[in-house]
Amino acid sequence: MTPTGHLDPDSCYRAVQSRDRRFDGVFYTAVRTTGIYCRPSCPARTPAAGNVTFHPTAASAHAAGYRACKRCLPDATPGSPEWDVAADVAGRAMRLIADGLVDREGVEGLARRVGYTPRHLGRVLAQELGATPLSLARARRAQSARVLVETTDLPLTDVAFAAGFSSVRQFNETMREIYAASPSELRGRRGGASGGGAVRMRLPVRTPFAGGRMLDFLAYHLVPGVETAGPGWYARTLDLPHAPGTVRLELADLPAGGTGFVDAEFRLQDLRDTAAASERVRRLLDADCDPRAVDDQLGADPLLGELVRATPGLRVPGQVDGDETAFRTVIGQQVSVTGARTVGGRVVAAHGRAVDTDVPGLTHLFPDAAALAAADPEQLPMPRARGRALVGLAAALAEGRVELDRGPDRDDVRRALLDLPGIGPWTADYVAMRALGHPDVFLPTDLAVKKVLAGLGGDVGDAERWRPWRSYALMHLWNTLMPVTGQTEAD
Incomplete structure (x- = not known):
């Protein structure tokens, strides 16, 4: 198999020669x-140009018969920002594959x-990826298996x-083929393990x-029962394909220097939800963003x-569940952030599913579409028109x-949202920005944005x-109004 045609070999080789981490x-x-594939920044000696080929995905390199480098761990990188x-269609498919959709619904479900x-x-996908x-x-x-092997004490059969492997034999053969090591050998090289039911990861x-x-953004907008935060950390419940879960993140500024980890x-x-959980949290963090490309353009404006120079690497907070983001957007229409938190907490308490967690303050999953579609809009703690819009949106999502x-x-998606009563352009575009990861959304009718722009003389x-990168420009404008909440315990 040959790699896809949209990668320019000369440009790729220059990135490898300079060990440019932006292309990891x-x-x-x-x-x-050597029969090995690496990330562009691999510290090993640069191979001769005639001995290398370039692949847009790790899977493409696997399919061509190459093994992952044990030194640079090329599969442990952020995904391509181009997605x-x-x-x-290739980018959208990659997002769904990373969420484990093929394992749950097969290629037919993905298509x-x-x-x-x-x-x-x-x-x-063969042509593009x-x-x-x-x-x-x-x-x-x-990749999911390697993380579990190296970070937990789970029996390898459970891993x-x-x-998502269908048999232990398939698991062993795949790990040997990709990593040139058996699962037991990978476990023997690990630096440490976690126990007590926790899966600890370093998300690139x-x-x-x-x-x-x-952290400030997430803590300022958190919904009681679903989210909580404190000095340097944020935690929330997760409604995953097989069962509920929780995640706690340590969030701090990471200076420029290639790939960092959260x-x-x-x-x-x-544990079948491991891949889906990590992928959804990476969406929340906007982990695949290329901050240098964004900052270079916006910083010159x-x-x-x-x-931009005051806050390098600012991200657009994403989501762990697109439906939840849309519901919270409707709930927050025309009210303050504090008011939206209060109303959101009441909706969660009334319609969310209670879950047992070992994190104080995490008590519920956010209500799903079916639960809110069955709610009486007259009884929701919000104006009737907004309640009807929320229930109508829930019905559209459930169906x-x-x-x-x-x-x-x-x-x-935008057209379908605008066809629903009570959903206007601001709501549809905000959902596109956060739920769909759209990097180029602007909200020209947003009053706060207009105020900040006027103050800047624009x-x-x-x-x-x-x-x-208008979504990132929007975040920089909002950032001037965002209180610093992450340094103290969120209420």
Whole structure:
């Protein structure tokens, strides 16, 4: 198999020669003479240009017969930022595969979510990503298994099935093929393990990473019962495919320097949810963003430059559940953030599912679409029109008329949202930004944005020159109004 044609070999090789960390996860370097593939920044000696090929995914390198480098661990990198920038069918499919959809619903389920036939989807992914859906899912399973092998004391048989393998034999063969080591050998090299039901991971993010401001945003908007936060940390419940779970994140600023890591501790009732849990939390952190590309463009802007230099690596907070983000957006319409937190907490207490956790303050899952679709809008703690909009949105999500799992085309989702009573452009675009990971959303009618722009001597017309990073420009404008909440215990 040959790698995909959209990677320019000369540009890729220059990145490898300079060990440019910005390209880690964007492409992979396969070395014919060693049979190993690496990340571009691998500290090993640079191979000769005639001995290398370049692959857009780790799965493409696997399919071509290469093993992962034991030194640079190329599969432990952020994903390509192009998946969200372009949001084409390949990017949308990669998001769903990373969430474990192929393991749960098969290639047919993946194709249905992105609106293609299985055969045509296979052709598209082979052309764009150098691997079939099954190969991409296999690579994801291998990465999940390695994390469990190296970070938990689970029996290896349990690891195999938790990672999504259908048999222990398949698990052993895949790990030897990709990592040139058996699972027991990988466990023997680990630096330490966790116990007590916890799965501890280091989630890769590109740097710089404004973790402190991410924490401030999440703590300021948290919904009681579902989320809690304190000095340097944030925790929340997770409604996962097989069973509930929780995650606690240690969030701090990470300076520029390639790939950094956010420490995460998951408590999962069903370890088959490991991959989905980690992928959803990475979405929340906007982990695949290329902050240097964003900051280079916005930092040169006469209006935004000072704000960007003051907070390098600012992210757009994403989501762990698209439906929840949409519901919270409707609940927060035309009320203060504090008011939205209070109303959200009441909705959770009345309609959310109670769960037992060992994290104080985490008591419920956010209500799902079916639960809110069955609610009486007259009884919801909000104006009747907004209550009807919330219930109507829930019904559309429960019936599949609107899907917010990053599978459908963004423009199609926006049109479907605008067709619902009570959902206007501001709401639809905010949902696109946070639930669908759209990097180029601007909200010209937002009163806070207008106020900040006026204070800077600009207006909403300036946003055109911030493409394709208008969502990040928006966050920098909002950031000037965001209180510092992460340094003290959130109430």
